[in-house]
Amino acid sequence: MPVSSPTHPVEDSVSKVNDELAVGSDLKFQQRWWKFERIIWTIFTIFIALNIAGLFGRGPLAKARMRAADGSIDVHYERIERHQSPSVLSVQFGPNAIHDGKVQLWVSESLIRTLGNQRIAPQPETSALDRGGILYTFPATTPPVSVEFALQPASSGTANIALGVPGMRRVSAKVFVMP
């Protein structure tokens, strides 16, 4: 016996044009969609403008600076980072930070772990684990002296970073890493 598959009668539910051509168009839906499209294009334009401005990182709005009240360090960083995108955090030391031809800098672990520090230039002479962070020692002579951290965040989210010269004022900031 032949196997038969279920069937159902054809329903004439498709909308017609001029009562003759079955097209299935829905002008009302399309008009609503076009309105939605216009709104979306506006949102796209605003998004691009904000992106150029740096609201999503890599622009003027993303750049930030923090300075210790005692002038020991001056940090230039990006308050909005991007996942896996390289950036630079630079620390400039004041004259009061240099002692015996050396300068020490303590950085919080989040700078290494969350913001994915890749390299430090110049290379520190020593580095040691210290109070939930790392203490670096750099040889230094006369100011201005600065150190650069090449960052590449491994994950997205918020990171609280802190930096400071031991015995002096620390600076801290919140950095957001865009996905």
Added chain:
Amino acid sequence: MGAVFRAVFGYCFLVFMMRIAGRRPGKQITPFEFVMIFFMGGITLTSMVADDQSFVNAASQILAVALAHYGITVAKLRWPAFGRLVDGTPLVLYDHGHWRAEAMESFRLTPDDVLAMVRDQGLERLDEIDYAILERNGEISIQPQKS
């Protein structure tokens, strides 16, 4: 895990972008549209793959995209309203000697696009056709005049 989500997001985002940026694929595709399609695909690829170039990552992302595609197809069948959102509806562009200006402008189509399809059907002039319809797949179908 992140790679799978990135792949699904990339796929859905591209579907949405192609829906927004214009329904002009198929026979209406021009080098101008080709540039957009390949460029968008290429840009999406970089963030989808990220730093994981393993075969496992590639296989799982392909599976994820296939699954997302299957999911959208099933959802379109089950919920016609969703299908309308993804594909739109056919629209009449030309009706017995009159252009439907709103539809033409909104889809950024020109009379030349319709005339190309008229010629494709072996016809010569617009007065030889009753309707020109923009189909959901982006093609323009022509209804020759009833003799």
